[in-house]
Amino acid sequence: xxxxxxxxxxxxxxxxxxxxxxxxxxxxxxxxxxxxxxxxxxxxxxxxxxxxxxxxxxxxxxxxxxxxxxxxxxxxxxxxxxxxxxxxxxxxxxxxxxxxxxxxxxxxxxxxxxxxxxxxxxxxxxxxxxxxxxxxxxxxxxxxxxxxxxxxxxxxxxxxxxxxxxxxxxxxxxxxxxxxxxxxxxxxxxxxxxxxxxxxxxxxxxxxxxxxxxxxxxxxxxxxxxxxxxxxxxxxxxxxxxxxxxxxxxxxxxxxxxxxxxxxxxxxxxxxxxxxxxxxxxxxxxxxxxxxxxxxxxxxxxxxxxxxxxxxxxxxxxxxxxxxxxxxxxxxxxxxxxxxxxxxxxxxxxxxxxxxxxxxxxxxxxxxxxxxxxxxxxxxxxxxxxxxxxxxxxxxxxxxxxxxxxxxxxxxxxxxxxxxxxxxxxxxxxxxxxxxxxxxxxxxx
Amino acid sequence: xxxxxxxxxxxxxxxxxxxxxxxxxxxxxxxxxxxxxxxxxxxxxxxxxxxxxxxxxxxxxxxxxxxxxxxxxxxxxxxxxxxxxxxxxxxxxxxxxxxxxxxxxxxxxxxxxxxxxxxxxxxxxxxxxxxxxxxxxxxxxxxxxxxxxxxxxxxxxxxxxxxxxxxxxxxxxxxxxxxxxxxxxxxxxxxxxxxxxxxxxxxxxxxxxxxxxxxxxxxxxxxxxxxxxxxxxxxxxxxxxxxxxxxxxxxxxxxxxxxxxxxxxxxxxxxxxxxxxxxxx
Numbered sequence: 001x002x003x004x005x006x007x008x009x010x011x012x013x014x015x016x017x018x019x020x021x022x023x024x025x026x027x028x029x030x031x032x033x034x035x036x037x038x039x040x041x042x043x044x045x046x047x048x049x050x051x052x053x054x055x056x057x058x059x060x061x062x063x064x065x066x067x068x069x070x071x072x073x074x075x076x077x078x079x080x081x082x083x084x085x086x087x088x089x090x091x092x093x094x095x096x097x098x099x100x101x102x103x104x105x106x107x108x109x110x111x112x113x114x115x116x117x118x119x120x121x122x123x124x125x126x127x128x129x130x131x132x133x134x135x136x137x138x139x140x141x142x143x144x145x146x147x148x149x150x151x152x153x154x155x156x157x158x159x160x161x162x163x164x165x166x167x168x169x170x171x172x173x174x175x176x177x178x179x180x181x182x183x184x185x186x187x188x189x190x191x192x193x194x195x196x197x198x199x200x201x202x203x204x205x206x207x208x209x210x211x212x213x214x215x216x217x218x219x220x221x222x223x224x225x226x227x228x229x230x231x232x233x234x235x236x237x238x239x240x241x242x243x244x245x246x247x248x249x250x251x252x253x254x255x256x257x258x259x260x261x262x263x264x265x266x267x268x269x270x271x272x273x274x275x276x277x278x279x280x281x282x283x284x285x286x287x288x289x290x291x292x293x294x295x296x297x298x299x300x301x302x303x304x305x306x307x308x309x310x311x312x313x314x315x316x317x318x319x320x321x322x323x324x325x326x327x328x329x330x331x332x333x334x335x336x337x338x339x340x341x342x343x344x345x346x347x348x349x350x351x352x353x354x355x356x357x358x359x360x361x362x363x364x365x366x367x368x369x370x371x372x373x374x375x376x377x378x379x380x381x382x383x384x385x386x387x388x389x390x391x392x393x394x395x396x397x398x399x400x401x402x403x404x405x406x407x408x409x410x411x412x413x414x415x416x417x418x419x420x421x422x423x424x425x426x427x428x429x430x431x432x433x434x435x436x437x438x439x440x441x442x443x444x445x
Numbered sequence: 446x447x448x449x450x451x452x453x454x455x456x457x458x459x460x461x462x463x464x465x466x467x468x469x470x471x472x473x474x475x476x477x478x479x480x481x482x483x484x485x486x487x488x489x490x491x492x493x494x495x496x497x498x499x500x501x502x503x504x505x506x507x508x509x510x511x512x513x514x515x516x517x518x519x520x521x522x523x524x525x526x527x528x529x530x531x532x533x534x535x536x537x538x539x540x541x542x543x544x545x546x547x548x549x550x551x552x553x554x555x556x557x558x559x560x561x562x563x564x565x566x567x568x569x570x571x572x573x574x575x576x577x578x579x580x581x582x583x584x585x586x587x588x589x590x591x592x593x594x595x596x597x598x599x600x601x602x603x604x605x606x607x608x609x610x611x612x613x614x615x616x617x618x619x620x621x622x623x624x625x626x627x628x629x630x631x632x633x634x635x636x637x638x639x640x641x642x643x644x645x646x647x648x649x650x651x652x653x654x655x656x657x658x659x660x661x662x663x664x665x666x667x668x669x670x671x672x673x674x675x676x677x678x679x680x681x682x683x684x685x686x687x688x689x690x691x692x693x694x695x696x697x698x699x700x701x702x703x704x705x706x707x708x709x710x711x712x713x714x715x716x717x718x719x720x721x722x723x724x725x726x
Binding site for chain 2 (some may be wrong): 102189254258259261369371
């Protein structure tokens with residue numbers, strides 16, 4: 001079995017190498033989620049009605065102030081909650097991040113030179129008191145369960161109406177944004193349940209983590225959605241959200257908002273290499289405006305078995321299982337599939353900038369059968385800078401034309417001023433270009 | 446004169462408007478919205494639908510080949526069906542037109558052809574799906590779509606199915622928002638959905654698969670709206686209206702039995718005119 005798997009993987013690699021020659025640039029930079037402030041990341045593993053959600057937050061205050069109230073579609077038990085590994089989410093972020101690739105022009109005087117490339121794919125690789133329970137009950141809130149998972153104290157609540165829940169939360173020192181009662185009430189009527197997670201300082205110091213690890217919840221529900229409405233209440237301005245969906249069959253899209261592919265596979269000027277973050281932010285801002293701030297953007301859609309070019313290695317089977325991809329690996333002894341092998345996992349990375357005005361409703365998703373690969377990929381092409389052993393004036397004219405085209409593209413993508421862009425482009429010396437004839441000489445010649 | 450009259454009266458057939466509107470939507474969808482329709486698949490669907498209709502016309506010995514109905518079916522199908530496989534596109538068109546000839550009851554086909562193919566393929570294959578959100582929800586776009594669709598329907602003189610469906614579905618969505626104390630921006634956003642409008646104006650409105658009487662059609666539209674709401678907001682499944690239509694289709698013969706009415710013929714408006722002209726001659 002093992003041998004067959006290896007052969008299949010080898011065949012796949014060959015097929016990729018043959019069909020994807022145009023992709024043989026090497027990876028130089030990626031735009032990961034740290035570019036954007038206030039970004040939260042959610043991994044959604046979904047197959048039929050089973051969901052495993054991993055929520056990574058970028059909380060930067062004192063941990064004792066940290067508490068989250070999370071709506072979930074079903075009542076959950078202790079075993080359905082887990083504390084995940086932040087490094088795996090970071091790896092998934094790196095693997096799916098938009099990327100910049102570079103190509104070097106071959107020597108224009110060498111007629112049969114073969115293009116060589118290398119690929120840098122190395123990725124550094126509480127227990128409740130009885131009196132509290134009674135007090136809660138008097139407010140119409142039932143604390144279904146409370147326990148400590150990792151560094152978190154988890155309380156699973158069920159309530160008939162929001163008033164009691166809100167009062168209970170306030171009395172327990174949870175700060176609630178204005179308007180929360182209505183949203184909580186709406187969720188309760190839709191049979192959603194809530195759990196509260198706060199940091200158990202003692203456990204945290206015992207475990208020795210300096211940051212908050214992501215919370216994971218596994219549940220069965222027809223609802224393939226992400227409740228974002230509570231989040232819009234306390235946010236100052238717009239929020240950035242990344243959703244990584246891991247599915248068996250194909251790309252995931254939103255059914256109640258437009259899912260738009262970001263412009264990709266475009267050539268941009270060389271200087272973008274040192275300003276890739278600025279470029280990506282500006283391009284994203286422009287696209288958000290173009291779609292009237294109402295779209296969800298697709299940044300990556302790919303079979304988890306491979307990548308080209310790789311911003312980071314694909315996730316291993318062990319990492320996928322830790323994220324909740326329950327259909328891979330299986331028994332402990334068989335869970336050692338190396339990166340690059342087919343894993344029957346398709347990853348979709350969605351990026352959304354939202355507020356309550358433009359995203360009034362929670363995000364609802366569906367899994368499609370589309371397995372077409374897509375990545376945010378931007379290309380820089382370095383002109384030949386070596387000694388020329390022949391007349392390269394026509395090559396330089398070509399380069400100049402290309403650079404002008406790249407300047408226009410960049411201006412269109414980012415909204416930057418095209419003259420500012422041109423100033424940053426090292427156009428070939430004008431002296432080396434063929435002298436330009438006046439236009440009238442070309443009319444009748 | 447005779448030929449000119451015939452042409453002008455045949456243009457009264459509302460299906461020409463439908464084809465024009467659907468084609469405009471399709472071109473807009475492919476060129477401006479970029480919502481994932483492969484133009485090759487669109488061509489395959491249209492061509493297959495015409496070929497199957499032609500073959501079925503010969504086999505069933507129909508008096509003449511009618512290209513309009515398969516064109517409308519294939520355009521609706523193209524606008525709603527997403528697939529990454531050409532053979533699914535061909536299969537969809539074949540099943541849609543085939544169902545018209547094979548699944549019949551008392552001289553009427555039971556299912557809306559495009560609806561039947563969509564649901565059947567979504568059930569059996571992972572490679573067929575409906576991208577209901579891809580139209581975007583800009584209010585102005587929805588308004589434009591609705592106006593164009595309405596024009597089609599007023600020509601078809603059977604707008605009650607669409608109007609009843611939209612009103613009842615909207616009432617359910619607003620009712621839900623009132624019950625949940627949600628802001629009205631939520632039901633408004635849910636209604637500003639291109640796929641929902643295409644469904645309401647071009648699928649449920651199909652006079653061939655709706656009851657023969659006005660009252661029957663309103664009852665039927667209400668039933669579809671209720672079932673669609675149940676699927677979408679109680680069972681939390683996508684594509685509620687499309688699934689609801691196929692589930693409710695078998696009720697049409699029952700409604701027709703209870704409420705007697707005349708069967709719809711696309712050409713009747715045009716025939717009527719021709720009859721008058723003949724009388725003059």
